[in-house]
Amino acid sequence: MAETIIYAARKIITMAPSRPEVSHVAVRDGRILGIGTLEELASWGDYLLDDRFAGKVLMPGFVEGHAHTMEGTLWRNVYVGWFDRMDPDGRVWSGLKSIDAVVDRLREAEAQMTDPEAPLAAWALDPIYMENRRVTRQELDQVSTTRPIGILHASGHIMNVNTRALELAGLMKPGVNHPGIPLGEDGLPLGPLYGPDAMTPVGPHVGFDRALTDCDERGLRDYGKLCVRAGVTTCTDLAARLTDDSVDMMLRVTAEDDYPACIVPLRVFFGMSAEEIVDYCVSLKPRSTERLRLGRIKAVADGSIQGFSARLRWPGYYNGAPNGLWYTAPEQMSELYHRALAAGVQVHTHTNGDQATQMALDMLEPALKAHPSPDHRFTLQHCQMADAAQYRKMRSLGMNVNLFANHHFYWGDEHYRLTVGPERACRMNACRTALDTGVPMAIHSDAPVTPLGPLFTAWAAVNRITASGRVQGEEERISVSEALYAITLGAAYTLHMDGEVGSIEVGKRADFAVLDSDPTQTDPMALKDIGVWGTVQGGRVFPAAAL
Amino acid sequence: MAPLPVTVIGGYLGAGKTTLVNHLLRHAAGRRLAVLVNEFGDLPIDADLIEAEEDGMISIAGGCICCSFGSDLIGALGDLAAMEPRPDHILVESSGVAIPGAIVSTMLLAEGIRSDGIVVVVDGETVRQRALDDYVGDTITRQLSDAEIVVVNKTDLLAPAAQTELMAWLAEAAPGAIAIPAERGRVAPGALLGVLPAPGAGQPADHSDRLFDSVVLTPEGGQPVEELARDLATGPHGVIRAKGYLRDIDGALWLIQTVGHRWEVTAAQGPHEAGLVCIGFRDRLDRDGLAELAGVTA
Ligand SMILES: [Zn+2]
Ligand SMILES: [Zn+2]
Numbered sequence: 001m002a003e004t005i006i007y008a009a010r011k012i013i014t015m016a017p018s019r020p021e022v023s024h025v026a027v028r029d030g031r032i033l034g035i036g037t038l039e040e041l042a043s044w045g046d047y048l049l050d051d052r053f054a055g056k057v058l059m060p061g062f063v064e065g066h067a068h069t070m071e072g073t074l075w076r077n078v079y080v081g082w083f084d085r086m087d088p089d090g091r092v093w094s095g096l097k098s099i100d101a102v103v104d105r106l107r108e109a110e111a112q113m114t115d116p117e118a119p120l121a122a123w124a125l126d127p128i129y130m131e132n133r134r135v136t137r138q139e140l141d142q143v144s145t146t147r148p149i150g151i152l153h154a155s156g157h158i159m160n161v162n163t164r165a166l167e168l169a170g171l172m173k174p175g176v177n178h179p180g181i182p183l184g185e186d187g188l189p190l191g192p193l194y195g196p197d198a199m200t201p202v203g204p205h206v207g208f209d210r211a212l213t214d215c216d217e218r219g220l221r222d223y224g225k226l227c228v229r230a231g232v233t234t235c236t237d238l239a240a241r242l243t244d245d246s247v248d249m250m251l252r253v254t255a256e257d258d259y260p261a262c263i264v265p266l267r268v269f270f271g272m273s274a275e276e277i278v279d280y281c282v283s284l285k286p287r288s289t290e291r292l293r294l295g296r297i298k299a300v301a302d303g304s305i306q307g308f309s310a311r312l313r314w315p316g317y318y319n320g321a322p323n324g325l326w327y328t329a330p331e332q333m334s335e336l337y338h339r340a341l342a343a344g345v346q347v348h349t350h351t352n353g354d355q356a357t358q359m360a361l362d363m364l365e366p367a368l369k370a371h372p373s374p375d376h377r378f379t380l381q382h383c384q385m386a387d388a389a390q391y392r393k394m395r396s397l398g399m400n401v402n403l404f405a406n407h408h409f410y411w412g413d414e415h416y417r418l419t420v421g422p423e424r425a426c427r428m429n430a431c432r433t434a435l436d437t438g439v440p441m442a443i444h445s446d447a448p449v450t451p452l453g454p455l456f457t458a459w460a461a462v463n464r465i466t467a468s469g470r471v472q473g474e475e476e477r478i479s480v481s482e483a484l485y486a487i488t489l490g491a492a493y494t495l496h497m498d499g500e501v502g503s504i505e506v507g508k509r510a511d512f513a514v515l516d517s518d519p520t521q522t523d524p525m526a527l528k529d530i531g532v533w534g535t536v537q538g539g540r541v542f543p544a545a546a547l
Numbered sequence: 548m549a550p551l552p553v554t555v556i557g558g559y560l561g562a563g564k565t566t567l568v569n570h571l572l573r574h575a576a577g578r579r580l581a582v583l584v585n586e587f588g589d590l591p592i593d594a595d596l597i598e599a600e601e602d603g604m605i606s607i608a609g610g611c612i613c614c615s616f617g618s619d620l621i622g623a624l625g626d627l628a629a630m631e632p633r634p635d636h637i638l639v640e641s642s643g644v645a646i647p648g649a650i651v652s653t654m655l656l657a658e659g660i661r662s663d664g665i666v667v668v669v670d671g672e673t674v675r676q677r678a679l680d681d682y683v684g685d686t687i688t689r690q691l692s693d694a695e696i697v698v699v700n701k702t703d704l705l706a707p708a709a710q711t712e713l714m715a716w717l718a719e720a721a722p723g724a725i726a727i728p729a730e731r732g733r734v735a736p737g738a739l740l741g742v743l744p745a746p747g748a749g750q751p752a753d754h755s756d757r758l759f760d761s762v763v764l765t766p767e768g769g770q771p772v773e774e775l776a777r778d779l780a781t782g783p784h785g786v787i788r789a790k791g792y793l794r795d796i797d798g799a800l801w802l803i804q805t806v807g808h809r810w811e812v813t814a815a816q817g818p819h820e821a822g823l824v825c826i827g828f829r830d831r832l833d834r835d836g837l838a839e840l841a842g843v844t845a
Contacts, residue, residue, distance in 0.1 A: 170658050178652045197653040201621045271586040271617050311682075323685055326644040329560050330682050359682055 030539035061233025061511030065491035066444035072223030081124030121207035137191030150206025231513030310353030318421035412466035426473035458483035552663035560643035567732035648693035664806035695807030785831030791823030
């Protein structure tokens with residue numbers, strides 16, 4: 001018979017309604033055999049008592065409902081972000097507070113490179129915190145004039161490059177006429193490249209290749225380490241292309257004995273017709289394994305708010321910028337919803353602006369009438385600007401929402417004074433309204449856009465503090481227990497996985513986040529600072545210190 | 548090598564872009580067209596035109612091809628420009644929500660490419676209604692404001708009064724464009740893509756289409772080329788496209804190209820015989836006016 005291990009912990013927060021807190025959990029065959037007191041659990045027969053967590057607090061393994069495994073790949077580039085950030089190996093890279101500091105860090109990395117022509121790539125720059133200061137090619141030329149250098153911004157929508165990179169891309173010439181490529185007084189490109197159209201021709205020369213949104217094999221392994229460090233045991237990969245090769249690679253890597261997370265990749269609705277993508281996801285679904293869950297679709301309705309490419313309803317952008325862009329036409333969205341509902345394939349839809357949200361709601365309603373689908377759990381991702389009426393509509397249609405709570409901290413000040421103005425900035429990512437309206441809700445990091453870390457995300461939803469330290473939209477704050485629910489069962493629900501993960505209950509996968517202290521007894525302002533010892537995933541123990 | 552002409556074909560979903568592209572392929576008349584589509588989702592090429600399909604490329608009768616560019620238009624244009632033999636003309640069929648002007652600025656980042664016009668296809672029956680739509684109205688207006696040629700489909704279904712109203716509306720919505728009425732995308736390739744440079748490699752107009760005609764102007768002596776080009780593009784002479792070489796007052800040779808109301812004058816590369824082909828509506832092409840403009844008898 002399979003071995004039974006009973007873990008004793010200082011406290012186990014189970015999220016199970018009938019036994020919210022216990023002291024012991026029994027694990028057999030990678031699943032939870034039971035929770036309760038040692039006496040209760042001992043009655044299952046022979047067991048091994050493991051008290052390594054005696055000083056720790058266990059929670060259900062966190063579920064990240066919107067992230068991208070490409071963060072694992074990005075870490076092979078130099079980190080130059082504003083905030084301190086931990087890499088897959090546990091090293092904390094200090095945040096850089098000036099362009100000089102960025103140049104210095106690039107110089108250090110440069111000094112260790114041997115091939116003088118190899119590209120040097122960096123990521124996570126965010127000049128919003130430096131008065132939106134532009135970084136010129138000449139500044140990056142201080143690092144090297146022989147090798148191409150590129151820095152991807154935190155938003156993923158801007159890149160800074162040096163002169164060599166522009167030369168290789170054939171852009172070091174006068175007469176370049178593109179809205180995304182500002183020119184200097186000499187008539188030559190200044191160095192920043194705005195938007196994917198301007199970035200794509202240069203990206204491959206600086207080491208950001210064309211398939212940036214897909215992680216590679218090593219990236220997926222590194223991403224697993226980030227999951228352990230953040231307490232995450234189930235994680236989406238929210239916009240994968242899922243080519244045959246990448247599906248094979250992901251199946252192989254996640255099947256490795258020591259792969260520490262269950263990955264849920266969604267095929268992005270791009271480059272395929274609605275009919276094809278639905279058929280494709282139907283065909284992928286049966287290939288799912290214990291640690292790779294296939295068969296869902298991600299659609300993208302609009303762009304981003306800070307990039308002014310999100311679709312807003314009246315009165316539009318606060319600074320008067322023209323309305324954003326549709327990435328998927330309403331008719332295409334409608335066709336996708338119809339076909340997906342008919343085939344029983346779940347769709348998550350990225351909507352940032354409130355008009356994009358309205359479009360998704362308008363397209364889903366008739367599709368649901370044509371294909372009644374109780375429990376479809378179609379989810380709006382980001383859905384940052386939704387108002388109360390839209391939440392009521394989501395509830396009526398049986399939709400879920402996954403709000404971008406972290407965004408509020410990182411760009412909330414920017415939204416307040418520039419993009420959408422005070423009132424709408426205060427209601428962005430309206431967690432309180434979502435819950436009060438009865439819309440099943442998750443909250444997310446969108447890693448690598450912001451760091452993977454559900455406790456930070458919970459902190460952001462509970463406190464709604466912006467980077468400058470203001471509370472923005474106090475009425476939309478939620479309680480600590482509501483936030484903890486959102487990063488466990490809440491996110492699991494949006495994936496139809498709440499029956500197998502998200503709480504510590506008999507029969508579920510033995511997935512635990514192992515914490516140094518008790519989030520329910522911590523000052524809510526300190527939620528983000530709780531140490532994560534590691535995880536247990538499918539009964540396998542992963543101490544972060546041993547990665 | 549002369550830069551490769553690229554025409555962007557834009558327009559909202561269902562306007563008839565794909566039908567137009569297939570019509571152009573059917574009447575390529577020796578012109579090697581390369582079609583770039585966003586995605587192969589709904590097969591963009593009529594089955595009877597397809598000779599072979601492999602690795603993201605469809606080979607089409609008459610040496611034409613079709614490829615998808617996904618998110619990398621520049622890369623795809625570069626690949627086409629490097630092909631042996633090189634295509635004569637590239638058509639980029641944009642997605643229904645794309646803004647064609649933005650595609651042009653992006654594709655001009657590629658080497659060896661020249662923009663040869665923005666064609667926006669609209670459904671004559673629904674475009675005015677669509678332009679008022681809360682969701683996509685501004686997308687359609689932005690597409691039209693970038694247009695140099697508007698192909699207006701389904702005009703055959705409109706009463707004459709409605710047609711006139713529609714054309715007046717388009718003149719405002721697409722101020723830089725010339726509108727061509729069409730049934731199911733049947734527009735002479737010469738009117739949209741111009742005349743082939745190689746002699747005998749195709750007729751200026753598809754003669755099954757009675758709508759268009761062309762005039763060849765061969766002025767003697769020098770011309771104020773910039774003004775002439777502007778007048779061809781913006782004057783009342785019914786010209787949809789003009790292309791050719793002219794000498795200026797000082798005797799220098801210039802390449803003149805107009806599409807819709809846009810004109811371009813660039814220094815000619817190498818020797819060419821002076822002469823200008825103008826394509827326009829048969830019933831509106833003002834032969835006498837054009838001759839006068841160029842100071843010749845046509
Ligand atoms: Zn998104
Ligand atoms: Zn995302």
